[in-house]
Amino acid sequence: MNALRHPPSNYIDGTFVPIPGDAIVSTDPARPDRVIWSGAAPVGHVDDAVAAARAAFEPWADRSLDDRIEVLRRWQAVTTAHADALADLITAEMGKTRAESLFEAKALAGKVDITLGPESMSRVAPYTVAVADTR
Known part of the structure; x- marks a missing residue:
């Protein structure tokens, strides 16, 4: 069971x-x-x-960068909407306090913001490098 x-x-x-x-x-x-x-x-x-x-x-x-960002934003919305249920599962399996479990569940959504933040996006977003004409 x-x-x-x-x-x-x-x-x-x-x-x-x-x-x-x-x-x-x-x-x-x-x-x-x-x-x-x-x-x-x-x-x-x-x-x-x-x-x-x-x-x-x-x-x-x-997939385009915009499509991948949209997938991550949908994941963020789902984890935000289900934070209480996720916290219940974390508490039951890990023995954490409800407050700690809720903090951990809500942190899932925050990780999307970190992933899509300027520091991370600077490594994956399209960019160009200006090069002087060699001739």
């Missing part, structure tokens, strides 16, 4: 792939009798995930 609403899964190639078994058990540190999730992902899941990531790389790289 898991405390999650959905079976424990790995997200591979756009699909949630269930994690079978109970070789790994995560319990609530405050209530050790409460199982948060259990499973033992087969090694094949790693191979499948790596293959999916490799296949997704070129299409992702071919």
